[in-house]
Amino acid sequence: MEFVTDYGLFLAKSATIVIAILVVVGSIASIAIRQKKAAESEIQITLLNKEYEHMETILDSALLGPEAQKQWAKTERKKQKQIAKQEKKAKKRGQETEHRKRLFVIDFHGDIRASATEAMRHEISAILTNATEKDEVIVRLESGGGVVHGYGLAASQLRRIRDHGIPLTIAVDKVAASGGYMMACVANQIIAAPFSIVGSIGVLAQIPNVHRLLKKNEVDFEQLSAGEYKRTLTVFGENTDKAREKLQQELEETHQLFKDFIRSQRPDLNIDQVATGEHWLGTRALELGLIDKLQTSDDYLMESRKDRDLIHLEYVRKKKISERIASIFSSTLNAKEESLRDLEKPMLM
Numbered sequence: 001m002e003f004v005t006d007y008g009l010f011l012a013k014s015a016t017i018v019i020a021i022l023v024v025v026g027s028i029a030s031i032a033i034r035q036k037k038a039a040e041s042e043i044q045i046t047l048l049n050k051e052y053e054h055m056e057t058i059l060d061s062a063l064l065g066p067e068a069q070k071q072w073a074k075t076e077r078k079k080q081k082q083i084a085k086q087e088k089k090a091k092k093r094g095q096e097t098e099h100r101k102r103l104f105v106i107d108f109h110g111d112i113r114a115s116a117t118e119a120m121r122h123e124i125s126a127i128l129t130n131a132t133e134k135d136e137v138i139v140r141l142e143s144g145g146g147v148v149h150g151y152g153l154a155a156s157q158l159r160r161i162r163d164h165g166i167p168l169t170i171a172v173d174k175v176a177a178s179g180g181y182m183m184a185c186v187a188n189q190i191i192a193a194p195f196s197i198v199g200s201i202g203v204l205a206q207i208p209n210v211h212r213l214l215k216k217n218e219v220d221f222e223q224l225s226a227g228e229y230k231r232t233l234t235v236f237g238e239n240t241d242k243a244r245e246k247l248q249q250e251l252e253e254t255h256q257l258f259k260d261f262i263r264s265q266r267p268d269l270n271i272d273q274v275a276t277g278e279h280w281l282g283t284r285a286l287e288l289g290l291i292d293k294l295q296t297s298d299d300y301l302m303e304s305r306k307d308r309d310l311i312h313l314e315y316v317r318k319k320k321i322s323e324r325i326a327s328i329f330s331s332t333l334n335a336k337e338e339s340l341r342d343l344e345k346p347m348l349m
Contacts, residue, residue: 010195012058014096039347041315041316041318042315042316042318043122043123043126043143043313043314044310044314045214045315047309047310048105048301048305048310048311048312048313049305049309052302052310061073076283078123083281099113099253100307100308100309101134101135101136101307101308101309102135102136102309102310103133103136103137103138103229103304103309103310103311104131104136104137104138104300104313105136105137105138105140105301105310105312105313106120106123106137106141106313106314107139107140107314108139108142108143108154108156108183109142109279110141110142110144110146110151110183111143111146111181112145112146112147113147113150114143114147114150114151114153114154114179115150116154116294117154118313119151119315119317120154120157120325123313123314123315124137124160126160126313126315127161128160128161128166131164131166133164133165133166133167135163135166135167136166136169137166137167137168137169138169138170138297138301139158139168139169139170139171139183139187139302140171140173140297141170141171141180141183142173142175143175143176143177143179143180144177144178144200145177145179145180145181146178146179147179147201148254150179151178151180151182151183154183155182155183155185155186158170158183158186159186160186162186162188162327168181168187168189169187169188169189169191169300170184170187170189171192171297172184172191172193172198172282172291173192173193173296174193174196174197174269175196175197175198175296176190176196176197177197178196178202181199181200182258182261184198185262188193189293190290190291190293191291191292191293191294191295191296191297191300192193192286192291192293192294192295193284193294193295193296194281194294195281195282196282196285197279197280198279198280198282198290198291199274199278199279199285199286199288200277201258201259201271201274201275201276201277202275202276202277203254203255203258203263204251204277205233205247206253207233207234207235208235209234209235209236209239210235210236211238211239213234218286221236221237223236223237231243232244232251233247234248239283253277258275259271259275262296266289269289270288274276274289278345279304282294312332317347
């Protein structure tokens with residue numbers, strides 16, 4: 001019995017040691033995984049003022065003769081030393097140099113599923129951790145629209161900026177149509193290039209149907225569902241007038257919600273005049289009140305750099321080589337399936 005008792009105590013001690021080791025190893029592994037995930041994605045920041053200054057410096061230097069270049073370089077070095085000296089003195093006195101207003105710059109290139117929303121979500125969150133009401137955000141937006149839920153979420157993400165009291169500008173250099181315009185109308189101001197495409201406030205659903213082809217070749221299609229309107233129009237089955245009417249009703253309801261949303265963001269806009277599904281070039285869009293100013297994003301940034309710090313943010317998720325190769329094959333295999341699924345959804349186009 002004494003042997004059994006000692007052996008039992010030995011096993012208990014051994015089990016305790018093993019569990020303690022497993023807990024430590026698990027904690028280390030958990031920390032390593034979190035660090036790995038953090039390393040796989042990051043917010044990259046570019047100070048655009050420095051890029052503009054660098055371009056200006058190169059051009060100024062190139063236009064001078066050899067002797068003038070030497071004198072210019074000497075003057076520039078003295079200028080930089082003087083600035084550094086003043087900042088050093090200010091720090092010694094315990095004074096912080098006054099920060100200029102900041103203009104945060106992000107880009108949104110939208111596809112049919114508004115996939116860029118995920119990156120924009122992280123970029124906006126990063127901005128909101130530091131920006132104040134004195135700062136501003138500009139989004140260089142390019143999108144021809146897509147699925148309702150995708151662009152609805154994208155617009156909601158932009159609304160977070162406004163809700164924090166930070167001025168928001170949307171710049172359209174090429175196109176902000178349908179779902180793209182839903183995003184744009186959230187801004188305090190919309191600027192657009194003269195020949196950019198703006199508008200297309202409408203909803204679309206288009207579905208190919210191969211039922212007659214299947215019937216001709218004696219191919220049956222079976223589809224089971226619970227709920228009268230779980231499916232309306234289908235790709236393979238025979239469509240009915242009742243199903244068409246139901247889908248049309250859904251499109252009208254979505255269009256009304258679309259118009260109500262734009263009216264709430266731009267109350268002075270004559271929504272009944274512009275919500276016809278048409279699109280306009282920038283000059284005409286300005287006349288209709290769809291935008292506020294004719295200007296390219298480049299001109300806006302060049303003007304802003306005089307009295308503000310321009311900070312470009314980009315959320316980057318790093319992929320391994322194996323993931324890149326896998327994504328190529330998976331995107332090819334899933335392209336047709338995703339296209340069919342998207343065709344069944346109302347789209348802001």
